[in-house]
Amino acid sequence: MEEKKVHPLVDEAQSALAKGQISRREFLRISTLLGVSLTSANILAACGVTTPTATAVPATAAPTAVPTPTAPAIPRGGVLNVACRVERVSDPAQFSLVSASHPWRHVFEYLTHTDPQGITHPYLLDSWKASDDLLTWTLVLKQGIKFNNGQELTADDVVFNIKRWLDPNTKSSMLSAMSYMDGSGVEKTDKYTVTLHLKNPTIFLPDNLGQYQAAIVPATFGGDITKEPIGTGPFTMVEYVATERAHLKARADYWQMGVDGKPLPYLDEIVMVMLGEDQAAYVSALQSGQVDTILEPTVSTWEAVKDDKRFTIVSTPTAATRVLRLRVDQEPWTKNEVRQALKYCHNREKILQLALQGQGVIGNDTHVTQANPEYAKLDPLPFDTAKSKALLAQAGYPDGVTVELTVASDWPESMAYAQALKEDAAAGGFTINLKTMPASQYWNGWTDFNMGITWWAHRTQALITLGLAYTGDADGKPGAWNESHWVDAEFSQILTEATGTLDLDARKAFALQLEKIQQDRGSICSPFFMDVWKIYTTKVHGVEPSPDEYAIFTETSKEA
Amino acid sequence: MGTENPATAKQIHTAPSAALTALKGYWKSVRDLAQVIFASPTAVIGLTLVILWVLIAVFAPLITTHTPFEQDYKLVNKGPSALHLFGTDDLGRDVWARVAYGARTILLLGPLSVLVAFACGVALGLPAGYYQGWVDEVVMRILDAFMAFPAILLYMIIISAVGASSFNVVIAIAIGGTPGIARLVRALTMDIRTREYVAAAKLCGEPDIIIMLREILPNCRGPLIVDFLLRIGYAAFYIGTLGFLGLGLPPPTPDWGGMVQEGHSHMTTNVWPVLCATLAIVTLVIGLNMFADGLREETMRYQ
Known part of the structure; x- marks a missing residue:
């Protein structure tokens, strides 16, 4: 060897x-x-x-479990009934919601996988190697993996995918996430090897390759997965009706083996149904046995079943949050004093209690939290409405300011947050008028609102989130997901340095600087970070907890 | 100049007695109306429910111990207690206060939206019924197009397009209600325009607008009053529905439909906000419907 x-x-x-x-x-x-x-x-x-x-032992232990004589018998067969959103989708590179990936991650797979402990493993990759300067990465694919049309997964497919992500015309958020390189740096070395040449060093490349937008499609992909559901995953898509249902059937020739030595998956079928926007319907379906699990349950769902012995509930702290973001290129948020004033109007303990019944941690107006390894402790700003008034007066609003806060009415945490803030901020000089709309309408204009509360998913690496949401291109033009249009030269420079820094203490020091900049002059308020839950019946086994709220049923089984 | 104009003197002399006659006339109308109402047990029950809600709305500050906006994050989703008569909602607000102040919202917006709808409906239905011919055709076909939409869908389209606010809810319900009212006014006008007193007014050379407003419209009032009351009930119901769909009044306005919407996700742990708001909507809508039905029965009997 x-x-x-x-x-x-x-x-x-x-x-x-x-x-x-x-x-x-x-x-x-x-x-x-x-x-x-x-x-x-x-x-x-x-x-x-x-x-x-x-x-060069092939890879970090891939998710495939090794058969052992003592392994308990895992039941095979059965249909897993899932209640979740079934989004209208076309191009996975353009996914902007984790929920869009729920059905499709069983058809399309990823080059890497980050486990619940935050450790990234090769998945479709066999291994990877970084140069000493972290500027050249060699990705080696597993051999013999086949798409469900029989075609083998090769370096050509990987090159095609990465180049697509990095093409501005694809309009993928991967472009911002992988801002350390461009399409010209993708090179096929041999049939199973791809070399990536980066512009800036990073250690987060493997993490990025596992993001929910980074599903690997074949090089022949035309742009719509509903028309070409050709992936390497353990299931094939039999039926997909957006906003209604997704029906998946197991493949017989999947590349990963179960503990019984036969190919995964254990389940025969997965049926995902969307029960509208109302969580109460999802809870009823779970309680009545109509479905085995609910994806992305809300706090009220957790509250309804937390003491019910028929369900397994696994709680995971995350970096998921609801970010109140302010368009810094629009009045009155162009003035930092006004942004700071609003931060002082946050009674964080109250907001956490009302929005999440205390099921989370208090945030400090940054997008970094304890669930991120690089988090450095930074106390949140106190609730001080007098200070808020003084800051508003300083900004030229001695009589206060009236603003319109856009909120999605079907996100209960956002609604509770908005209403708590409206009440508390009145004493701080803000008259906040709430504009409510369905979440689907919110997503249609989520980067356009003057002031809005946006749903942000967990990412293990806070620096990845910061790169996505708070940076711009070389000309300083905000990235596709920079909803607040806040681009700060010093912040971007420190972020670039931090991204290429291995030493955790050094990275924490960078993160502290980033947190301070965001808290002092940033464009967001983040009063809490949420816990998330996996809730499923006790008949179901092998559901992997995921702070990202990914639905992974490859190794899930169900008792008859 | 020195002599008093006898006509003026007579006017002055007769003025108090004319006012008295008018007052007596009004008093007689009120008595007649009361007679009609009290003749129908249905109308009495309905009116009692409506008056109850009106009193709650008017005296809301006196009969509640909290404002509808006060949040107590340490008392979230609690059941009834000495401090909170009907418990608290998911933001720790007093449910009774939100119901009582919610009555103000619905009793203000409901009649207001129906009034606007009536103004529009009368403005379109009167000329359509009076002139008939192409005026009737044009107006009715346009209104038919509106009526082709289910009411709630029409409201949702309007609110989604212009955004949720008190004003927009009034406008949406007014637009939704106009075609039905216009049809009713048109049908009544087509009947009344054939009466002799209308022909007499025409012979006297009164302009059409005067005939429509003075001769025809007042004589439509019976069915219109009943329809008005029924529609307030529908409006209350639709305001509640829009609130439940998240398209009603923006929070934190105390709005019964909004209360059901916010509370229903916590129903398994705290049913009080949903129960109270639902009962409020039900009793008000039933009250208005019973009142209108009772009135209709009695007026039809007189006819």
């Missing part, structure tokens, strides 16, 4: 681990991101300061 030297940064991380500067979990994260297999990373962690060589 060929032996390879591990990335020098892994040595540094190992030293940091030995000195107690980073946790074992963080060491595993860093090592795996740099291409060390999870097995090897565990050995390295156990060996302390000794630097062994990492072998």
Whole structure:
């Protein structure tokens, strides 16, 4: 077996681990991101300061479980009934909601997978390797993986996909997420190997390759997955009726094996039904046994079933939040004093309680939280309406200011947040008029509203979120997802540096600077970060918790 | 100049007695109306319910201990207690206060939207019924187009297009109600225009507008009053429905439909906000309908 030297940064991380500067979990994260297999990373962690060589053992332990004689018998067959949103979709690269990926991630797969502990594994990839300067990444594909039309997955498909994401015409948020490179840096080395040449160093490339927009389609893809449901996933799409249902059937020739040595998945079918916008309907369906699980349950759903023994409930803290964002290119938010004044009008404890019944943590007007490894503690601004008034007067609004806050009426957390803020901000000089609309209408204009509360999903790496939502292109023009149009040169520069920094302490120091900039002159208020739940009947097993709220049923089974 | 004009003197002399006669006339009308109402047990029950809600709306500040906006985040979704008669909602607001102040909202917007709809309906229905011919054809075909839409769908389209606010809810319900009212006014006008007193007015050379407003419209009032009351009930119902669909009055306005919408996701743990708001809508709508039905029965008997 060929032996390879591990990335020098892994040595540094190992030293940091030995000195107690980073946790074992963080060491595993860093090592795996740099291409060390999870097995090897565990050995390295156990060996302390000794630097062994990492072998080219294929990949971090892929999700495929190894058959063991003692493995309990897992039932095969059955239909998993799921209540969730069934979005209108066409191009996965343009997904802007996690829910859009729920049915389709069982048909289309990803190059990498980040587990609930935040450790990124190769998935369709067999391994990856980064150069010492983190500017050249070599991606090696697993061999023998086939699309459901029989065609083999090769480097051509990967090159096609990455180039598509990086093409501005695709209008994918991956373009912002992977702003450290452009399409010209994608190169096919051989049939199963792709080399990426980056403009700026990053260690988050593997994370990005697992984002829900990064589903791998074949190189022949024409732009609409509902017309060409050709993926490498464990299921095929039998029927897809947007806003109604998705029906998936298991493939017989899937590339991953179950613990019984036969190909996954364990389930025969998955039926996903959308029961409208009303969570009460989803709860009723779950309680009556009509469905086995609900995806993306809200806090009221959790409240309704939390003491019911018929269900398994797994709670996970996340970086998911509802961001109150202010268009800094529109009045009155062009003045930082006004933005700051609004931040002082937040009674965060109250908002957390009303919006989430306390099921989350208090936020500090940044987009970084405890669920992110790089989080550095920064106390939130206090609730101080007198300070708010003073700031408004300073900004030229001595008599207060009237603003319109756009809220999606079917997001209960946003509605509760908006109403709590409206009441509290009145004393701080803000007259907030609420403009409500259905979520579908909100998404149609989510980057246009002067002031709105937007649903933001969890991402393990806060720096990825910051890159998506608070940066611009080379000319300073806001990125596709920069809904507040806030681009700050210093912030962008620190973010670029942080993204290429391995040392966690250094990255935390960068993150602290970023947090302070966002808190001091940023464009958002984030009073809380939410817990999320997986809720399913006790007959169902093998559901992976996911702070991202991804629905992954590849290894899920159901008792008869 | 020194002598008093006898005619003026007579006018002055007779003025108090004319006012008295008019007053007596009004009093007689009120008595007749009361007689009609009290002859029908249905109308009495309906009127009692409506008056009850009117009193609650008028005296809301006196009969509640909290404002409808006060939030207590430490008392969220609680049942009835000494502090909160009907408990609190998901934002810790007093349910009774929101119901009582919600009555103001619905009793203001309901009649207002129906009044606007009546103004439009009369303006279109009177000339259509009076002139008939092409005027009738044009007006009625346009109104038919509106009537082709189910009412709630029409409201949703209008509110989605112009946004949710008190004003827009009034406009939406007015637009939705206009065709039905116009049809009713047209039908009544077509009947009344054939009466002798209309022909007499024409012979006297009165202009059409005067004939329509003085001779025809007042004689349509019986069915129109009943329809008005029924429509207030429908309007209350639709305001509630729009609130439930998230298209009603923007929060935190106390709005019964909005209360049901906000509370229904917590129904398994706290049923009080939904129950109270629903009962409020039901009793008001039933009250208005019973009142209108009772009036209709009695007026038809007289006819």
